Amino acid sequence: MKYTKYITSAAGLLGLGAILVACTPAPTMKTGYDYAIPETQAMQDDDFSNPAFVWVDIGEEQWSTVDGEAGKSCESCHGDASSMKGISTSYPKYSAEDGKMRTLQHQINYERTERMKAKAWKWEGDEMLGMASFIKNQSKGMPLNVSIEGEAAPFYEAGKAFYMQRRGGLDMSCKNCHMDYPGVKIRANVLTNGLPNGFPTYRLKWQKIGSLHRRFRGCNSNIRATPYKQGSDEYTNLELFLTHRANGVAVETPAVRN
């Protein structure tokens, strides 16, 4: 660790930093899975012992369930769920209709309210988390690949600013923990890069599956900062920044974490 730091700073001093970066392909970042204890990894590895699949099953059931005034299910228009393969890797995605970014969960509710004429699902409800994990699971193993070009650029900048901003009673930013100290112990936890690639994730602490924005709320509260709402613009832009940071990292949904 120390040795690498020394080399990078020396190279930086000589103005070689940029060249070094350009020559070395970025290794994919370690995910929460890599830092987890073997028992937790084993739970995630086996689709059967992974309790998150209870929700994936709910999503699969909902996929073909007719609901709303249009008398349609997701399946009526999209056919087999394998048609969703790869789709989630590019979310959050810019929507011209909304004039802002949409997470996959926003898109799911758009499908329900606009195309099915059905009621929107609650952000943290079993059906929503089920559908989101079922769709993301179709892309398991595929690299995250969000775009921050064009219309998405200002939203990325807003997300980045949020990530870097110190806040709360402890006056800390996301960066202070997840960029500065991955691998370091904090109370009973080992800090990781704080990546979004396994969400919705089954947390042993929650004893159920939860959304990425729920995790954001937890990380904000832990430093005694006021959390934002799930699905808010703030958290959506933050998700864009975080996902772009993890571009290239394979989807693990549904992951298991402590």
Place this chain on the structure above:
Amino acid sequence: MANKPRVKVPKKAKSGDIIQIKTLMSHKMETGNRKDKKTGKLIPRKIINKFVCSFKGKEVMSAVLHPAVAANPYLAFYAKATESGTFDFEWTEDGGKTITASGDITVS
């Protein structure tokens, strides 16, 4: 959330094989020790307190569960395959409600 069981029984086995059976029940396993944040009152205990697996009416494995067992209890165990038939699974909740599932095996 609805309490939905998941079970996995190997579809095929040779006579005498030791097979693994896996079960997972989606259940909150409310311990009875938590308080409702709004009212301050204890939330009554509601857990799966018993699990039984049987084959052709004969008990293969049973377990008594306690409040310390985490939500969504996962149980995996082994049995000897002797003949084709159906494994029946039954979970009993506090209050007496039961939830059942089954899985078939063909033994050659």
